[in-house]
Amino acid sequence: MIELEQVSFRYQNEASHVLENINLTIEQGEWVGIVGRNGSGKSTLAKLLNGLCLATSGVVRVNHTVLTDESKFQIRNHIGMVFQNPENQFVGTTVADDVAFGLENLAVPRETMIKRIDQSLEQVDMTAYKNHEPSRLSGGQKQRVALASVLAMQPEVIVLDEATSMLDPIGTDQVLSLIQELHEKLGVTVIMVTHDLNEAALADRVITLDAGTVWFDGKPRELLEKGDQLHEVGLEPPFVTKVYQQLTRQSLNITQEPLHYEELVDELWRLYLKT
């Protein structure tokens, strides 16, 4: 689906590379979390995937097409992107207009457009707000509209660039469960850039970037097992992980490292019953 080969990137005037010699392959239908501290290059990596930034050296391939200045427009039809600030990606004057924007760019005929707008608003449960203006929506609702706008274009990959970082906990939960649902139902590939390990733990695979290189690439559980090493790359281990580590340190052995609260509670009960 997406292949990166020896990809490096730097902004014109800066001497140092933002990304250096990245090699990655992302398969169709995968859910990949990309984590790292500020300035680790994770957002840049996301922008390299749809040609918002073009690699300084190396090759990016999407569906076996090499991403170049010419092919980027075609590739953008396959990769939808949701950004951090809900306010700064709302192009239309109303919800329906905003969803229409991407379809207008694809020159979709009007009848098809109307159908797709209704369908995608249905998928994100925003049908009731079809004619609302953005100023009357909450941050979470705006991000759901942003997702609808992306879905209407029927992409194979959805890239979320810290899409929940400006939302309140309720908005975050709504957006995350929506992404989970879409991933399961439609089988879209999800690439989620985040600095929150709890969020990244939802993914099938986590890529950790540090100073422009891949520091870790594997299952979320394996990443969390690194424990204190996470601090080295500027990540804060989730509460669940901290509890697990404290318990192991006190030689209270838990069979497997818990990923989220439910697993932790299960393990604690098991521990309780054993002692």
Added chain:
Amino acid sequence: MKQSFILGQYIPRESFIHRLDPRTKIISLILFVITMFVIDRLLIYSLLYGFVLGCVLLSTIPITYLIKGLKPVWWLVAFTFIFHVLFQRDGEALFDVFGFFIYDQGFIQGGEIASRLLLMIVMATLLTLTTPPLAVTDGMRWFLTPLTRLGMPVNELAIMMAISLRLIPTMTEEMDKISKAQAARGLDYTQGRLRDRFKALLPLLIPLFISAFKRAEALAMAMEARGYQGADHRTSYRQLVFRTMDYIVVCLMTTVTISIYLMIG
């Protein structure tokens, strides 16, 4: 939002005028303005007043709202009239005030020009009050489309207009936030001499400009990510529909304009 001046605002209603196609309203406005500049008889002016009053009534927008909302315009109209009365030197002298001779032509021409100004502004306000801003933009774009052949970026202009309209509430909110943040730091731009007040506005405007630029950059990136490659070769979700009523209104307006023109000529 300031309620004091209403030119450019939109009031949603379900009136006959609201339902007309924006293009019909724009054509009618243009024809009306042409008529107004052609005629020079007071009798026909009274007809025009009647026409404008009729339009206002049809739009179901309260007249008091219009009168209050156009307050600055009243001053301008009154000033125009008085200016003409005092300084017009044609026709018969009627009487003199402190050595100033007042002529009858002053009243006539002052009345004409003030009426033109007034009626034109009321009609233009009525257009924006009864048409959503985006529909006005769509209507304008339709009229300008032939100019694309001459290389005028009409579609780009329409998108720029639409995005500016979309960002007005966002920027207003931003301005509000910044002014509160600066007030918390002790900035006061409501008191003092005029010069000091202007100086105090700078700490409001500079952050606003910076954030506007940042926003523009992010928005441009979001647009690009959604496949925007320039305004041509796009399809359009919004559609203007020219109904029977629109044809009737346009025909009627054209006929009346031409007959008035012929009557005078």
